[in-house]
Amino acid sequence: MAEYVIYETVAVLQINNPPLNVLSHHVRRQLMSGLQQALQDTAVRSIVIMGKGQIFTAGADVKEFGTEKALSDPSLPTLVEAVAASNKPVVTAFHGTTLGGGVALALASHYRLAASSVKIGLPEVEIGIVPTCGVSQRLPRLVGLQTAVQMIVSAQTMSAQQALTTGLLDKVVSGDLLSEAVGFAKSVEVQALADRRVGSRAVPGADTAEDVLDAARKRLVRRSRGAIAPLTCLQAIQASLLPFETGMKREAELGQYLWTSWQTGALRYAFLAERTVKRWYLPGNKTVNYRTAEPLVINSVGVLGAGTMGVGITICLLQAGLKVVLIEANKTQLDKAVTLIQRSLGGRSHSKQLSHQAMQLRATTDYRQLGEVDLVIEAVFEDLALKRKVFQQLDSVTKPQAILATNTSGLDIDKIASATQRPDKVIGTHFFSPANVMRLLENIYGRHTSPETIATAMQLGATIGKVGVLVGNCPGFVGNRMKGLNFTEAMFLLEEGAEPQDVDKVLEEFGFAMGPFRVSDLAGGDVHWRRRIQAGLTTEQGPPPNTPLLYRQGNRYCPLADMLCMQGRFGQKTGAGWYRYESGSRAALPDAVVHRLILKHRQDNGLQRRNISSQEIVERCLYPLINEGFRILEEGLAAGPQDIDVIFLLGFGWPRHTGGPMYYADKVVGLGILLRCLEKYRALHPRSAHWVPSSLLQTMATQGTSLTAWAAGSRL
Numbered sequence: 001m002a003e004y005v006i007y008e009t010v011a012v013l014q015i016n017n018p019p020l021n022v023l024s025h026h027v028r029r030q031l032m033s034g035l036q037q038a039l040q041d042t043a044v045r046s047i048v049i050m051g052k053g054q055i056f057t058a059g060a061d062v063k064e065f066g067t068e069k070a071l072s073d074p075s076l077p078t079l080v081e082a083v084a085a086s087n088k089p090v091v092t093a094f095h096g097t098t099l100g101g102g103v104a105l106a107l108a109s110h111y112r113l114a115a116s117s118v119k120i121g122l123p124e125v126e127i128g129i130v131p132t133c134g135v136s137q138r139l140p141r142l143v144g145l146q147t148a149v150q151m152i153v154s155a156q157t158m159s160a161q162q163a164l165t166t167g168l169l170d171k172v173v174s175g176d177l178l179s180e181a182v183g184f185a186k187s188v189e190v191q192a193l194a195d196r197r198v199g200s201r202a203v204p205g206a207d208t209a210e211d212v213l214d215a216a217r218k219r220l221v222r223r224s225r226g227a228i229a230p231l232t233c234l235q236a237i238q239a240s241l242l243p244f245e246t247g248m249k250r251e252a253e254l255g256q257y258l259w260t261s262w263q264t265g266a267l268r269y270a271f272l273a274e275r276t277v278k279r280w281y282l283p284g285n286k287t288v289n290y291r292t293a294e295p296l297v298i299n300s301v302g303v304l305g306a307g308t309m310g311v312g313i314t315i316c317l318l319q320a321g322l323k324v325v326l327i328e329a330n331k332t333q334l335d336k337a338v339t340l341i342q343r344s345l346g347g348r349s350h351s352k353q354l355s356h357q358a359m360q361l362r363a364t365t366d367y368r369q370l371g372e373v374d375l376v377i378e379a380v381f382e383d384l385a386l387k388r389k390v391f392q393q394l395d396s397v398t399k400p401q402a403i404l405a406t407n408t409s410g411l412d413i414d415k416i417a418s419a420t421q422r423p424d425k426v427i428g429t430h431f432f433s434p435a436n437v438m439r440l441l442e443n444i445y446g447r448h449t450s451p452e453t454i455a456t457a458m459q460l461g462a463t464i465g466k467v468g469v470l471v472g473n474c475p476g477f478v479g480n481r482m483k484g485l486n487f488t489e490a491m492f493l494l495e496e497g498a499e500p501q502d503v504d505k506v507l508e509e510f511g512f513a514m515g516p517f518r519v520s521d522l523a524g525g526d527v528h529w530r531r532r533i534q535a536g537l538t539t540e541q542g543p544p545p546n547t548p549l550l551y552r553q554g555n556r557y558c559p560l561a562d563m564l565c566m567q568g569r570f571g572q573k574t575g576a577g578w579y580r581y582e583s584g585s586r587a588a589l590p591d592a593v594v595h596r597l598i599l600k601h602r603q604d605n606g607l608q609r610r611n612i613s614s615q616e617i618v619e620r621c622l623y624p625l626i627n628e629g630f631r632i633l634e635e636g637l638a639a640g641p642q643d644i645d646v647i648f649l650l651g652f653g654w655p656r657h658t659g660g661p662m663y664y665a666d667k668v669v670g671l672g673i674l675l676r677c678l679e680k681y682r683a684l685h686p687r688s689a690h691w692v693p694s695s696l697l698q699t700m701a702t703q704g705t706s707l708t709a710w711a712a713g714s715r716l
């Protein structure tokens with residue numbers, strides 16, 4: 001709701017819709033009625049709009065989007081224009097965070113005041129919409145095109161000081177916001193309003209406008225990769241160079257275009273899915289969930305292994321204010337790690353002083369120092385035997401109630417847990433590299449993992465700023481199990497006629513930051529080669545004895561990746577992989593050596609080259625992965641499609657504007673079409689088991705059920 005209070009001549013309208021004061025329909029109705037009351041009351045000479053609670057407002061109510069309420073009277077645009085038309089001065093005074101529609105209200109007001117700690121932002125582009133309600137027209141008039149482009153297209157927040165400097169704010173206050181705002185409103189009651197209306201101003205620096213817009217357009221064409229919102233937002237900003245009323249009409253047209261696009265739905269879904277997965281439960285037993293399980297309090301964490309992952313994990317733990325004991329047997333490696341950590345936390349660069357966070361780190365070669373920690377994250381080399389040995393040791397040196405987490409990207413959690421006397425306290429915490437940057441944490445529960453252990457790992461993820469997704473235990477877990485198929489098919493495409501750069505280009509145009517071959521070169525081809533060797537699919541010298549070159553363990557197999565690794569071509573780190581790299585450069589250059597290798601492989605094995613369409617590349621690389629996602633749901637290894645989608649959005653660079661693999665299958669491709677496509681490729685490639693459609697997909701496609709609707713119904 002919104003509250004209405006009079007302070008002498010000032011009417012104060014306070015939004016009170018906890019926790020985030022979103023501008024839901026009932027709030028808009030009350031704000032509108034308060035505004036009308038203030039305009040009619042002759043004793044009122046000025047109006048203040050502000051928020052109660054922790055923030056001013058998180059903007060329009062995203063959960064209302066797509067429902068009748070979003071457009072019900074008064075809609076947000078109607079309310080904003082009523083504020084703009086007020087013949088009494090309106091002062092918007094904000095604190096905490098002010099986003100989207102909140103900024104629209106402020107820009108329509110005659111004066112803007114903010115607490116010094118405020119963060120102001122326009123996240124609309126991230127949910128695929130134009131900042132309408134006049135934002136794209138008023139903001140450039142107030143702060144200039146350059147800053148408007150920066151704010152609208154990057155969606156980054158601005159501090160109060162920056163907002164003051166750019167002219168977005170009239171005043172930053174440090175005292176009590178309500179009394180400051182009331183005092184300020186009183187002081188402007190006699191001022192003329194005409195030149196306070198932002199819509200009546202001209203855009204400053206209009207003579208350099210084309211240069212600014214051109215540069216932004218070029219940047220966005222390069223970066224957007226299929227997402228339509230950023231360029232559409234830029235078009236709306238460009239319209240601010242037109243007369244205000246014409247620009248507002250253009251803003252509305254562009255707003256409508258995005259509002260009705262499928263990408264908006266996908267981006268909104270992604271926003272909500274990231275929050276939905278926090279409400280975790282065991283797919284097979286919903287009684288074990290975020291409400292019933294209590295996390296342990298974690299004050300100190302041990303990290304075992306000071307390699308790249310161990311360092312990244314340590315940094316995020318320290319950044320969250322936790323105490324960390326970092327253990328590494330190799331003293332040189334340990335010292336190197338400590339330097340990296342201290343540098344990353346901002347200590348030691350200009351002074352001898354360590355940052356407070358860095359001081360919470362104890363680095364040692366002595367395992368026994370783990371005696372007092374509440375939880376250990378093991379981050380040693382990805383080798384089951386080694387991890388089992390380490391867990392045995394951990395079991396004996398840590399206190400009995402300590403939780404033991406393993407950072408593995410696919411090893412069996414139960415086998416690791418069985419090396420200890422406390423399998424109930426063992427859990428997988430799969431961090432993604434770089435661990436201090438990537439927001440995903442895939443948490444894997446084993447057969448014996450207790451609800452308390454799960455709750456603690458999920459809570460720890462939130463504490464260190466990650467989005468934790470709970471999944472069941474299977475080879476590769478959810479992410480790598482699905483992702484592996486993408487690479488498998490990408491290689492088959494090479495056998496059939498494509499080059500690595502063809503496949504990468506198509507998937508980059510689809511929206512991935514990097515195609516599978518560039519990713520492989522970045523990650524290092526040897527990592528997966530070792531895994532294939534461990535799985536008995538290949539050896540360091542080539543196929544295992546008596547094994548056909550193109551088939552392994554009953555399935556079609558492409559040996560090209562193994563052949564590259566046997567030549568020491570591991571990717572960027574060796575200067576050559578699927579591409580070649582000139583010294584010191586990360587630019588992937590097509591390599592004649594790889595071209596000839598593929599050609600010879602085709603000739604030696606009688607593989608016919610054919611032209612492969614972009615559509616086939618997309619279908620072949622993505623549909624098996626999606627099919628595997630259905631199998632994962634069927635096997636009860638993920639609570640819902642949102643969990644899988646969040647894993648791919650945050651861990652594997654899946655283009656956000658498509659919502660994630662499961663949303664994309666459901667809402668963009670269509671389950672019926674997906675099923676028919678899988679059946680087509682299954683007939684063409686009978687020796688690849690991943691083309692066999694999952695029974696869940698078959699049932700849903702045949703019954704015409706929507707996956708996302710089914711999931712929304714079953715979620716806690």
Ligand SMILES: CC/C=C\C/C=C/C(=O)SCCNC(=O)CCNC(=O)[C@H](O)C(C)(C)COP(=O)(O)OP(=O)(O)OC[C@H]1O[C@@H](n2cnc3c(N)ncnc32)[C@H](O)[C@@H]1OP(=O)(O)O
Pocket residue numbers: 020022058059060061062063064070076077097099100101102104123124127129130131132133272275276
């Ligand atoms: C019709 C007019 C069209 C255009 C003009 C106006 C457009 C807009 O205003 S679009 C909306 C712009 N705002 C956002 O996109 C807000 C995004 N929200 C956030 O960034 C964060 O929520 C936050 C920084 C504001 C707070 O973060 P945090 O404290 O971590 O909380 P959570 O993110 O976990 O959120 C808690 C809870 O609130 C729900 N929520 C957040 N924002 C909105 C919103 N704008 N509308 C509806 N609900 C919102 C969020 O989903 C969480 O709830 P659940 O756990 O139930 O999902």
